[in-house]
Amino acid sequence: MSSEGGVQYSKIAEIKGPLVIVDDVSNAAFDELVEIETGEGERRLGKVLEVGNGKAIVQVFEGTTGLSISGTNAKFVGKVMEMPVSREVLGRVFDGLGRPKDGLPDPIADKFIDINGEPMNPEQRQYPKDFIQTGISVIDGMITLVRGQKLPIFSGSGMSHNLVAAQIARQASVVGTQDDFAVVFAAIGVQYSEAEYFRRSLEESGALKRSVLFLNTADDPAIERIITPRVALTVAEYLAFELGMHVLVILTDMTNYAEALREISAAREEVPGRKGYPGYLYTDLSTIYERAGKLNGRKGSVTQVPILSMPSDDITHPIPDLTGYITEGQVVLGRDLFRQGVYPPVNILMSLSRLMKDGIGEGSTRADHGEVSNQVYDAYSRAQEVRALAGIVGKAGLTEIDLKYMDVGDVFEKEFLSQATDENRTIEETLGILWRIISKLPKNEITKIKDKYVDQYYKEQ
Amino acid sequence: MASNSSLEQAIDKILEKTEKKILLDLENANSAAKQTLEDALPKIEQEYDQIISNGKKEADKIEKQITGSSDLEARNKQLTLVEESIDKVFTKALDEIANADRSGDYTNLIKSFMDESTKTLGTTEVLVFTNNKDKDIVQSLISQYPGAEVSSETIECLGGVKVKSKDGAMTFDNTIDAKIERLKPLIRKDIATQFGVVN
Numbered sequence: 001m002s003s004e005g006g007v008q009y010s011k012i013a014e015i016k017g018p019l020v021i022v023d024d025v026s027n028a029a030f031d032e033l034v035e036i037e038t039g040e041g042e043r044r045l046g047k048v049l050e051v052g053n054g055k056a057i058v059q060v061f062e063g064t065t066g067l068s069i070s071g072t073n074a075k076f077v078g079k080v081m082e083m084p085v086s087r088e089v090l091g092r093v094f095d096g097l098g099r100p101k102d103g104l105p106d107p108i109a110d111k112f113i114d115i116n117g118e119p120m121n122p123e124q125r126q127y128p129k130d131f132i133q134t135g136i137s138v139i140d141g142m143i144t145l146v147r148g149q150k151l152p153i154f155s156g157s158g159m160s161h162n163l164v165a166a167q168i169a170r171q172a173s174v175v176g177t178q179d180d181f182a183v184v185f186a187a188i189g190v191q192y193s194e195a196e197y198f199r200r201s202l203e204e205s206g207a208l209k210r211s212v213l214f215l216n217t218a219d220d221p222a223i224e225r226i227i228t229p230r231v232a233l234t235v236a237e238y239l240a241f242e243l244g245m246h247v248l249v250i251l252t253d254m255t256n257y258a259e260a261l262r263e264i265s266a267a268r269e270e271v272p273g274r275k276g277y278p279g280y281l282y283t284d285l286s287t288i289y290e291r292a293g294k295l296n297g298r299k300g301s302v303t304q305v306p307i308l309s310m311p312s313d314d315i316t317h318p319i320p321d322l323t324g325y326i327t328e329g330q331v332v333l334g335r336d337l338f339r340q341g342v343y344p345p346v347n348i349l350m351s352l353s354r355l356m357k358d359g360i361g362e363g364s365t366r367a368d369h370g371e372v373s374n375q376v377y378d379a380y381s382r383a384q385e386v387r388a389l390a391g392i393v394g395k396a397g398l399t400e401i402d403l404k405y406m407d408v409g410d411v412f413e414k415e416f417l418s419q420a421t422d423e424n425r426t427i428e429e430t431l432g433i434l435w436r437i438i439s440k441l442p443k444n445e446i447t448k449i450k451d452k453y454v455d456q457y458y459k460e461q
Numbered sequence: 462m463a464s465n466s467s468l469e470q471a472i473d474k475i476l477e478k479t480e481k482k483i484l485l486d487l488e489n490a491n492s493a494a495k496q497t498l499e500d501a502l503p504k505i506e507q508e509y510d511q512i513i514s515n516g517k518k519e520a521d522k523i524e525k526q527i528t529g530s531s532d533l534e535a536r537n538k539q540l541t542l543v544e545e546s547i548d549k550v551f552t553k554a555l556d557e558i559a560n561a562d563r564s565g566d567y568t569n570l571i572k573s574f575m576d577e578s579t580k581t582l583g584t585t586e587v588l589v590f591t592n593n594k595d596k597d598i599v600q601s602l603i604s605q606y607p608g609a610e611v612s613s614e615t616i617e618c619l620g621g622v623k624v625k626s627k628d629g630a631m632t633f634d635n636t637i638d639a640k641i642e643r644l645k646p647l648i649r650k651d652i653a654t655q656f657g658v659v660n
């Protein structure tokens with residue numbers, strides 16, 4: 001931060017949606033922070049989107065409601081938006097723009113960091129391969145999350161993604177190391193009750209101490225949502241790469257972020273892309289998702305779990321579609337399982353963690369992890385086929401082995417998938433359940449696991 | 462009599478047979494009970510271990526909750542206290558600045574503020590606003606800036622100048638108050654460091 005102040009301009013040419021167009025501007029810079037002052041002395045923040053021909057287009061984070069052309073001033077601050085960071089941010093609750101929301105003073109900053117972050121040097125990136133235990137069996141056992149990975153959760157309107165997000169935030173830990181672990185939680189456009197749930201949930205579980213919360217609620221201006229993931233990731237990068245912590249960033253709900261982006265794009269009269277989202281949605285999302293990883297020579301890591309609700313449960317919608325191109329797998333929540341009352345309703349057949357193979361096995365989780373997981377995946381897939389068949393020919397028309405697979409499917413959903421929201425299972429417990437499920441099948445059906453593991457863990461039932 | 466004795470014999474036989482059967486049943490029941498007990502033992506032990514492990518998990522969870530919230534509470538109290546102290550230091554410093562001697566280097570300071578302001582706005586065709594205390598100093602410097610005028614209006618500030626282009630389109634606030642406001646986060650850190658709160 002410099003002592004230089006900015007020039008205040010009072011010629012407002014136009015106010016359009018969340019944008020203010022300022023006339024006769026010289027020396028403004030792209031992304032520069034702008035303070036908009038109303039006639040009544042109220043101050044709002046914004047940033048420069050475009051400059052040229054003596055005009056500057058300013059995007060006002062808190063919206064332009066109540067602003068008028070006369071009496072409004074725009075002060076160009078001379079710097080980009082920065083987030084004050086220090087270890088003291090842990091245990092704090094901020095709003096979507098990074099201002100304290102817990103009644104406590106601003107954190108005493110160790111540094112002020114540009115919220116747009118610095119791109120990670122691809123050559124410096126370290127391949128993620130260390131296991132993160134979430135305590136949720138289906139994730140740890142079959143869609144394993146590793147440090148430095150970006151693994152989104154694709155959900156649908158009204159489903160239990162927020163419960164999953166809060167449970168991951170409360171329970172997540174790194175096993176087999178004494179390194180510090182932190183959670184940065186960014187709620188983007190969530191309802192007040194949900195924001196309160198996240199805060200209380202972390203507070204009551206004692207996890208708030210190692211967490212930083214950014215809460216942008218549904219009644220906050222939509223444009224603020226553009227900033228929320230960026231301030232959250234700025235803090236995460238500081239904790240990870242300056243303080244050497246392993247940081248898990250949970251961003252929920254990225255659909256609200258994309259909608260805010262669409263709002264700005266429409267106000268700027270840009271040519272719309274699919275479903276009205278801007279053509280640069282992919283590029284923009286990548287500026288968020290790519291801020292995850294590990295760097296050579298640095299101790300910490302940033303792991304991202306962005307959560308997005310798919311409009312009409314449509315996985316081909318531009319938001320999940322483009323997210324899927326950037327991230328390393330996905331956890332998909334299934335409507336059918338949700339309707340059956342299964343929590344967490346993870347549809348494992350549509351879910352995948354691309355980095356799982358590198359984060360599990362001997363030295364990370366257990367040597368048999370990959371094989372038992374594959375076998376259960378295979379068995380559950382077969383169970384689904386058998387269920388479909390039973391729907392046509394009836395249970396009486398099924399063979400004995402088909403019935404066994406059907407049983408495996410039921411047990412998988414009841415004992416493995418289903419879990420209480422406060423149940424924190426260790427990886428050993430999770431693998432134990434997977435073996436109990438597999439043990440329901442005759443030994444000759446187990447084709448994906450080495451004999452030595454079968455001899456060790458299989459208990460015929 | 463003979464028929465009585467054979468009847469008794471028959472009854473004895475039945476009794477003996479029944480007794481044997483009952484004894485055998487008892488023995489079987491006893492061994493079945495023993496077996497059930499033996500079978501139940503590992504199950505009980507397993508359940509016992511499960512209860513102990515669940516209890517331990519619950520205890521760990523409660524311990525984390527208690528230590529987590531008390532640590533945070535203590536830290537938050539410390540933050541509030543530090544902030545109160547910082548505010549006190551600020552108030553005292555602002556008082557001292559407001560009552561500072563306006564002679565000597567102060568004129569040079571105001572000149573540097575004026576230079577900076579006109580350079581930032583890119584023109585000397587400006588209207589300069591200041592407070593009552595600094596008005597004379599500004600007035601003495603104004604001739605060095607062609608086209609500049611001192612406003613008859615005064616502004617509330619600790620010192621320094623606020624410069625506005627004559628067409629009213631641009632304003633540059635270069636008062637001491639504005640500078641302090643801009644530097645406040647850094648000054649707060651310095652004060653907190655003095656208190657030994659941050660490194």
